[in-house]
Amino acid sequence: MRLALEDVGHAYGDASLFHELTWTFTPGTSYAITGASGSGKSTLMAIISGWIAPAEGRVLRDEVDSISWVFQNPFGVPRRTAVDHVSYPFVARGFTGEEADQRAAQLLDDFELSHVADRQFKHLSGGEAQRLMLARATAVSPDLLLVDEPTAQLDRATARVVNRVLSNVVSSETIVIVATHDEETRDACDAHLDLTSYLKGN
Numbered sequence: 001m002r003l004a005l006e007d008v009g010h011a012y013g014d015a016s017l018f019h020e021l022t023w024t025f026t027p028g029t030s031y032a033i034t035g036a037s038g039s040g041k042s043t044l045m046a047i048i049s050g051w052i053a054p055a056e057g058r059v060l061r062d063e064v065d066s067i068s069w070v071f072q073n074p075f076g077v078p079r080r081t082a083v084d085h086v087s088y089p090f091v092a093r094g095f096t097g098e099e100a101d102q103r104a105a106q107l108l109d110d111f112e113l114s115h116v117a118d119r120q121f122k123h124l125s126g127g128e129a130q131r132l133m134l135a136r137a138t139a140v141s142p143d144l145l146l147v148d149e150p151t152a153q154l155d156r157a158t159a160r161v162v163n164r165v166l167s168n169v170v171s172s173e174t175i176v177i178v179a180t181h182d183e184e185t186r187d188a189c190d191a192h193l194d195l196t197s198y199l200k201g202n
């Protein structure tokens with residue numbers, strides 16, 4: 001798998017965001033994208049995923065076959081239990097029901113969610129719901145996982161639990177990219193891409 005940016009830049013009309021951004025993303029690594037509000041973090045994630053084409057440069061994307069997103073507002077199936085949210089992706093990947101249940105139970109444990117396994121999604125707290133979205137993304141096992149501001153809606157203590165489990169989403173086959181304002185989220189990632197360094201004029 002290969003994912004890289006070559007001299008990528010973007011602007012909306014006359015409003016230039018970043019430019020001359022060259023970067024290689026390696027499987028098994030998590031990357032924090034930081035920068036001021038409006039610097040283009042979400043735009044860069046959309047470019048990396050292929051949702052939008054960059055105004056300048058190009059994205060090299062070889063064998064990146066599956067892409068998952070975790071958004072800042074967790075969305076699950078309101079009446080479905082937490083454990084079902086993580087066991088279904090394993091069933092979809094071809095595991096038997098029993099194997100899927102075992103793996104789902106392990107994942108809930110990894111994400112500090114065992115105590116809410118049988119609770120419906122609509123009854124989870126914000127931090128639990130966000131951790132469940134990360135656990136579900138892990139169960140899907142995408143080549144590329146894009147996480148947009150995972151702690152933006154959470155209080156400090158709850159954000160800390162999310163940051164603590166963030167490293168659990170990184171497997172040797174997955175590239176994880178997290179847009180964040182949160183310094184603790186940034187520090188929980190393996191590498192750091194600061195968009196401030198790529199503003200026009202720098």
Ligand SMILES: Nc1ncnc2c1ncn2[C@@H]1O[C@H](COP(=O)(O)OP(=O)(O)OP(=O)(O)O)[C@@H](O)[C@H]1O
Nearest residue numbers: 012017035036037038039040041042043044179181
């Ligand atoms: N489709 C669009 N058309 C025009 N301008 C846009 C569009 N999408 C985003 N922008 C503008 O581009 C700038 C960068 O937006 P973006 O959402 O990528 O920044 P961000 O760094 O993720 O911001 P935040 O941290 O506040 O979420 C903002 O000023 C935004 O208003």
